[in-house]
Amino acid sequence: MSYSRRVVSEGVGTALLLAAIVGSGIMAERLAAGNTAIALLANTLATGAALVALILTFGPISGAHFNPAVTLADASQGGLPWAEVPGYMTAQVVGAFAGVGSAHLMFGEPLFSASRHSRGGAAGVFSEFVATFGLLAVIWGCARLRASAVPFAVGAYITAAFWFTASTSFANPAVTLGRAATNTFAGIRPADVPVFIGAQLGGAAAATALFRWLIPSLPRNASAVLIPHQEEDPR
Secondary structure, three states: OOHHHHHHHHHHHHHHHHHHHHHHHHHHHHHOOOOHHHHHHHHHHHHHHHHHHHHHHHHHHHOOOOOHHHHHHHHHOOOOOHHHHHHHHHHHHHHHHHHHHHHHHHOOOOOOOOOOOOOOOHHHHHHHHHHHHHHHHHHHHHHHHOHHHHHHHHHHHHHHHHHHOOOOOOOOHHHHHHHOOOOOOOOOOHHHHHHHHHHHHHHHHHHHHHHHHHOOOHHHHHHHOOOOOOOOOOO
């Protein structure tokens, strides 16, 4: 696909992902009557299901990264030209805010509102390192021999990581930035964003370095992150 189509694909896909995360969080909080566990379960299931569907939908066009950490990791192994990284990342961040705004409009919330949901502290930051490390491990491990399974593996991992990490597994700098603009169930205080993003990038780098050693042929599989996108038919 042409570069412009791939960039738009990343933006739209990320927007729909954030609409699913934030929208399901608002719906869950309103219906759970104060039961946080039920609200988180509903938010988790909607997010995991949406992630699988969106990767399957946009993967053949752009690879369906929806995540600057994945884009940077992919570029580091030659799966994406470095010249295309700024466009991908810009589309992901813009898409994240568009998705948050869309979710707010659907539920009658202000278009954007700074979150007051504190997620700081060493435990949360380490959780983001672990969450993103695991995400990239799943991607790199599956991309080598089971590229068709990546959407399901990623969706399953994020669904699980919502529950086994103290941070509820953001594992995505664009998602983190977008969720700072929603004072709802899925939000994160802007003050907590920088350390979260630092931990996410560190986790992605560590997983990529490990799998580069575990699988020396990794650069040959980098084009399959997350799904191999197709060459445009000139006809």
